[in-house]
Amino acid sequence: MKILFIGGGNMATAMLGGLLQQGFAGSDLYVVEPSADKRQQLQAEFGVQVLAEDAALPPTEVVVLAVKPQQLPAVAQARAAELAGRLVISIAAGIRMADLDRWLGHAARLVRVMPNTPALVRAGISGAWLGPHATAADRVSAERILSSTGALVWVEDEAKLDAITAISGSGPAYVFYFMESLTEAASQLGFDAATARQLAYATFDGAIKLALASSDSAATLREKVTSKGGTTEAALRVLGEQGVQAAMVLAAQAAESRAAELADELGRQ
Numbered sequence: 001m002k003i004l005f006i007g008g009g010n011m012a013t014a015m016l017g018g019l020l021q022q023g024f025a026g027s028d029l030y031v032v033e034p035s036a037d038k039r040q041q042l043q044a045e046f047g048v049q050v051l052a053e054d055a056a057l058p059p060t061e062v063v064v065l066a067v068k069p070q071q072l073p074a075v076a077q078a079r080a081a082e083l084a085g086r087l088v089i090s091i092a093a094g095i096r097m098a099d100l101d102r103w104l105g106h107a108a109r110l111v112r113v114m115p116n117t118p119a120l121v122r123a124g125i126s127g128a129w130l131g132p133h134a135t136a137a138d139r140v141s142a143e144r145i146l147s148s149t150g151a152l153v154w155v156e157d158e159a160k161l162d163a164i165t166a167i168s169g170s171g172p173a174y175v176f177y178f179m180e181s182l183t184e185a186a187s188q189l190g191f192d193a194a195t196a197r198q199l200a201y202a203t204f205d206g207a208i209k210l211a212l213a214s215s216d217s218a219a220t221l222r223e224k225v226t227s228k229g230g231t232t233e234a235a236l237r238v239l240g241e242q243g244v245q246a247a248m249v250l251a252a253q254a255a256e257s258r259a260a261e262l263a264d265e266l267g268r269q
């Protein structure tokens with residue numbers, strides 16, 4: 001299978017790294033990227049075939065649209081004829097199939113995907129939706145490509161990608177926010193910046209490894225830390241009083257609403 005990426009930024013780099021680790025040959029992977037620096041870097045690091053922005057697209061079975069959402073209308077219109085007949089995988093946030101089809105001027109065999117940045121270290125999770133014109137074979141191809149950067153969850157309708165965006169697409173930022181918050185708490189309890197960071201990061205790392213290795217739920221693991229009348233109970237009481245869990249739910253709902261709004265805004269182009 002030959003795969004062409006349009007856009008050679010962070011997400012394309014993560015996917016290329018994963019594909020090469022999975023056994024794809026650099027000679028079967030192509031990247032269209034306007035930045036000469038990025039092209040040189042991609043070629044040196046991965047041995048992939050690089051092409052300038054206005055180059056004709058080589059014949060590949062799959063094209064991954066990996067430009068920013070705001071760049072996609074122009075890219076889709078410019079590349080419409082060349083994309084006909086190929087499996088198109090779009091990782092652009094907030095670009096709906098109906099709009100992409102309109103810009104292309106034809107119905108694409110599309111798989112829409114919402115990845116996340118831990119893909120950069122092969123620890124991503126992507127949500128994917130199989131468009132109505134894509135085939136069972138397209139689903140297998142997409143699965144092979146997307147699993148190279150981590151786990152994959154299929155959703156049954158396109159709108160569910162907004163919920164995926166709210167949980168795992170934006171989710172790494174929520175985790176980093178909690179990491180920042182625990183680091184700040186450590187600083188306020190008197191540790192220097194390096195020690196505060198070490199204490200907070202190691203705590204997240206250890207807790208996540210423990211949760212993944214354990215058959216206990218997160219709630220049970222939390223209870224196992226919490227001694228009756230002890231320190232954790234005192235801390236969790238404050239988190240409860242401050243409504244942290246309710247705030248998390250509201251935050252994810254806000255992200256989901258914004259995803260739909262963005263798709264409406266971009267779709268007007």
Ligand SMILES: NC(=O)C1=CN([C@@H]2O[C@H](COP(=O)(O)OP(=O)(O)OC[C@H]3O[C@@H](n4cnc5c(N)ncnc54)[C@H](O)[C@@H]3O)[C@@H](O)[C@H]2O)C=CC1
Binds near residue numbers: 066092
């Ligand atoms: N960063 C994130 O957390 C997530 C990003 N995404 C999606 O992934 C897509 C790519 O995002 P990143 O890799 O973070 O962006 P990026 O900015 O790192 O990469 C985009 C690349 O496209 C190139 N480009 C611009 N115009 C082009 C053209 N006409 N033809 C070919 N290439 C062109 C740019 O030079 C740049 O290297 C976006 O649509 C974004 O919505 C999805 C989920 C999470």
Ligand SMILES: O=C(O)[C@@H]1CCC=N1
Binds near residue numbers: 165169170
């Ligand atoms: O913040 C955003 O809009 C994008 C989508 C998911 C992660 N970043």
